Amino acid sequence: MSDAASLTTVALRPWPAPTKDALSKEDLSAQIHQLTTERGHLRGITEKALQEEIDAGKSVPEDVMEGAETEPKKDAPAADERLKDIHRVRNEMHTKIEWAYFAAGNALNLVSLLLSRDPAKALDSGYTQMFREMNVPRGSFGIDRTVRIDDTQREEDSAKRRELVTKGSRMEALDWATDSLLQAATELETGIRKETKYWEEVLSISEKGWSLQRTRREARNAPFAVRYGLPEASNHFKARGLAPLRMNKDGGIILDSTLSLKPKTMRIRISENDKIVGTSHLPSQGGLGELAIEQSIQLARDSLFEEELFHEISMESRNLLAYGIELRNSVLHITTPALGGQSSHRKVLIDCASRDDNTLAGSDQSQHRLAQSIAEGLRLLLAHEHRMRLYRRSQVPPPLTQIKRQQPGPPLLRTLLGLFSHLTAADALHSYLNTLAKTLKSAGLDVWLDTSRDASWAKLTHSLEQSPMKDLSAIDQLLTLFTRPFDGTATISLPSTSGPQPENITIATRTFIGQPTFGAEHKISLPSSIIKVLDLEPDQSRQFKFPSTDEAQAYVDWILSLDIAHSVISKEYAGRVYSTDHEPRVSILSKGSMKNLAKEDSVLVLLEKGRLTVTATANTSLMTGTAGESFTWDGTPGKATLKNKVRSWIA
Amino acid sequence: MHELLLYGQVPLSRHDQVLKILAGVAAMQPRRVLERRIIYKPTREPEEPGAHLSRRGGTQNVVGAKPAKQSGARDLFYNQFVQKLSDGDFGHANGTHEPQEKALSAAVGPGEEPKWALEFQDMPDTGDRGVSIRATASTDLLSGDPHAWMIAAGPHQFVSEYYIEGHRFVHGNVVIFLYRLLHEPGVRSLETAPKVDLPAFSALQPFDPSGAYMLEAKVRVQDLNTPAVLENGVGQLKAFRQQMKGCVELELPDRLAMDTRVKYNAREAPPVRRPR
Known part of the structure; x- marks a missing residue:
């Protein structure tokens, strides 16, 4: 402020141009010329000489100073001081003017900047050069009138404010922490509830006996999977028997798509004359929606089993085309021999149908039991095959060779077919033999008959008890019997040899679908006593094989009638009998009642369709006509015996 | 027939665990096996190694006579009987057995599995395939007294x-066999013939006092002539080893440890008297 005060007394005047500094060339030479005239040659002007002159104080050139300063000339030191003084003052003044200029410029800049908030005013010209170069944006500075507050109060204020801010932010942070904790708690709670529910369900599945396993890949939401497929199923079905137990939002188990498939079942239908007369079905389990998870797992397991069963059967059927099995529209048609003695055209149809589908069940269900039994039998056989797979797998394997072992498919249809044809063949034969025995008995011939459908079935319990295979369960040993060839036997004694030691005809019925019989076959073994009747060599094999039941029946008929004719009747009329051929016909010579003529009666024994017919023809050479008498036994009791009858004719 | 073998060791404490793991790996229940093995040694002493090379020193043979065909030294091998046993075959601990004059019998009924078998095991091959390969031969006996047969069949001597x-x-x-050897302590050196009446099972003690088990993994191959079959067998065995890694380490046994040859014992030289 003192500067400002001193400035008030200063007169503003242009500063004299510094003439000394700016000397042109002419000026310089002129000055040199002047110097030469005043002081002589330049060589004479030395510092020393000049100093002496200054010390002497005399020779200040008078021309140097111009204008009004005439007074200091007189007083040399005073003038000098005065000059210095003037210089100093001038410098001082100069500085102050500079300051003033600067301050005025600043003030102007400030005002201009303040005013530059108004876009209407163009104030760029008001800035100083320097400020303009700084390029301060317009309107970037504001000014306001404020009440001045004490610094202490302000500090307090700001401290208070700071405290408020801290408190506020702390509260906010706490709030946030609480929120997130609460959120975490709820999440945890739902998580726990979810896990608990999931684990409860998993546990209940596990308690029902299903085997659980960890999923191999770290699948999300599915830490466990249930293995419901049968462990010994064929590869394709084994792979299908696994379902992941996925967790839904609440922790319940989502039904896997494999579990929620519609359950299927193998359906057996019996068709007679293109009419369905029997259908097998499994009890329906209701809709999938209302089932517990364990039940749907069980349904899926059942369905898988049934599908595998059908798969195996259809694979097997490819090799069995020769037995009248064909696959049409994914339905297997099996033409079966009439079961139970009915001669209708019967077929067994096998297909894979939905388990709940009962619409196709016809009204006539007379063969329902048969269908159901076939289905159950096939299921048992597949289950047996599963256990046998484990059994075979657990045996010590044979050494490795180049030859690959190939396991043939399980004999399901083959067993079924074999059973069908065996039962048909054996039953037909045995029932025929029964009628035959009855007929013969009614004719007074003592015949002993013993039949058994299958030799191994007869002594089943015994063979199971004595079995050396301890690793196999009884049910498997039982079912193994069915996959082997069936062996039925029938023994009928010859009518001629009745007594304590009868000679028997043994008819073995052997059935196997495959080598070597390819179906049912009857093997008839003849006793040794029939040799002479048949005119066989003693060492000749007395076994004959017949592929069909009719042929076997006809052969038995023939043998028995031969025996009756050649043994029974011959024995009665020993010595009077001769036979002309290998037919069941004997000729009996008897003395004629008149004229002592020899009478020859020919007796023909005919066994056919369970009826025994004996025809006696009187063959008298003299008589022209043939008088014949005939009698037929068909099993009805209370008739005359054969011997009596023949006697009545012959005698 | 040839056997490809790998062995591992299972300490007693881990036996049950390993048994369960193996049941899971093989997907079948373990089958208990009890066997008695009886070792026989040929009574003829083996020749001294290298004896056949220097047997006929000099050239004092009759000129013109065909030189006898020099055969290499024949190795002699131990043989063993394997008798399959069941728990009922062992005697009872409390009951005192009256000495019964009965002989061993290998007779089995028709349709039954043979119980006795004569097993011969060759020394393992020298090839390096990562598994031990040895030739074996097994002959089932269906009747007769095995011990008497063995003594009569060749000059054999009961060892143990x-x-x-x-x-x-x-x-x-792969046939996996987790087993341990048991023996009847104390009586071994006294016996000259295999026991007819077996001791009680409880009287047997593990040969290894710690009770550790051995794990044997075996693949049988009919012959080694077809490399593909052999490779297949080796591959399966190695795959099993890989599968068992971390549970039981299966290793290639030392070849000489499985030597079944009868060792040559040099006859004791007569003591040499030194002049004093």
Whole structure:
């Protein structure tokens, strides 16, 4: 402020141009010329000489100073001081003017900047050069009138404010922490509830006996999977028997798509004359929606089993085309021999149908039991095959060779077919033999008959008890019997040899679908006593094989009638009998009642369709006509015996 | 027939665990196996190694006579009987056995599995395939007294008998056998013939006092002539080893440890008297 005060007394005047500094060339030479005239040659002007002159104080050139300063000339030191003084003052003044200029410029800049908030005013010209170069944006500075507050109060204020801010932010942070904790708690709670529910369900599945396993890949939401497929199923079905137990939002188990498939079942239908007369079905389990998870797992397991069963059967059927099995529209048609003695055209149809589908069940269900039994039998056989797979797998394997072992498919249809044809063949034969025995008995011939459908079935319990295979369960040993060839036997004694030691005809019925019989076959073994009747060599094999039941029946008929004719009747009329051929016909010579003529009666024994017919023809050479008498036994009791009858004719 | 073998060791404490793991690996229940093995040694002494080379020193043979065909030294091998046992075959601990004059019998009924078998095991091959390969031969006996037969069949001498207790699994073509040897302590050196009446099972003690088990993984190959079959067998065995890694380490046994040859014992030289 003192500067400002001193400035008030200063007169503003242009500063004299510094003439000394700016000397042109002419000026310089002129000055040199002047110097030469005043002081002589330049060589004479030395510092020393000049100093002496200054010390002497005399020779200040008078021309140097111009204008009004005439007074200091007189007083040399005073003038000098005065000059210095003037210089100093001038410098001082100069500085102050500079300051003033600067301050005025600043003030102007400030005002201009303040005013530059108004876009209407163009104030760029008001800035100083320097400020303009700084390029301060317009309107970037504001000014306001404020009440001045004490610094202490302000500090307090700001401290208070700071405290408020801290408190506020702390509260906010706490709030946030609480929120997130609460959120975490709820999440945890739902998580726990979810896990608990999931684990409860998993546990209940596990308690029902299903085997659980960890999923191999770290699948999300599915830490466990249930293995419901049968462990010994064929590869394709084994792979299908696994379902992941996925967790839904609440922790319940989502039904896997494999579990929620519609359950299927193998359906057996019996068709007679293109009419369905029997259908097998499994009890329906209701809709999938209302089932517990364990039940749907069980349904899926059942369905898988049934599908595998059908798969195996259809694979097997490819090799069995020769037995009248064909696959049409994914339905297997099996033409079966009439079961139970009915001669209708019967077929067994096998297909894979939905388990709940009962619409196709016809009204006539007379063969329902048969269908159901076939289905159950096939299921048992597949289950047996599963256990046998484990059994075979657990045996010590044979050494490795180049030859690959190939396991043939399980004999399901083959067993079924074999059973069908065996039962048909054996039953037909045995029932025929029964009628035959009855007929013969009614004719007074003592015949002993013993039949058994299958030799191994007869002594089943015994063979199971004595079995050396301890690793196999009884049910498997039982079912193994069915996959082997069936062996039925029938023994009928010859009518001629009745007594304590009868000679028997043994008819073995052997059935196997495959080598070597390819179906049912009857093997008839003849006793040794029939040799002479048949005119066989003693060492000749007395076994004959017949592929069909009719042929076997006809052969038995023939043998028995031969025996009756050649043994029974011959024995009665020993010595009077001769036979002309290998037919069941004997000729009996008897003395004629008149004229002592020899009478020859020919007796023909005919066994056919369970009826025994004996025809006696009187063959008298003299008589022209043939008088014949005939009698037929068909099993009805209370008739005359054969011997009596023949006697009545012959005698 | 040839056997490809790998062995591992299972300490007693881990036996049950390993048994369960193996049941899972093989997907079958363990099958308990009890066997008695009776070892016989040929009574003829083996020739001194290298004896056949210097047997006929000099050239004092009759000129013109055909030189006898020099055969290499024949190795002699120990043979063993394997008798399959069941728990009922062992005697009772409390009951005192009256000495019964009965002989061993290998007779089995028709349709039954043979109980006795004569087993011959060759020394393992020298090839390096990562598994031990040896030739074996097994002959089932169906009747007769095995001991008498063995003595009569060749000059054999009873060495010892021991028992094997373990469980067997079958995993594909790999036969897994987890077993340990048992023996009747004390009586071994006194016996000259195998026992007819077996001791009580409880009287047997593990040969290894710690009770550790051995794990044997075996693949049988019919012959080694077809490399593909052999490779297949080796591959299966190695795959099983890989599968068992971390549970039981299966290793290639030392070849000489499985030597079944009868060792040549040099006859004791007569003591040389030194002049004093």
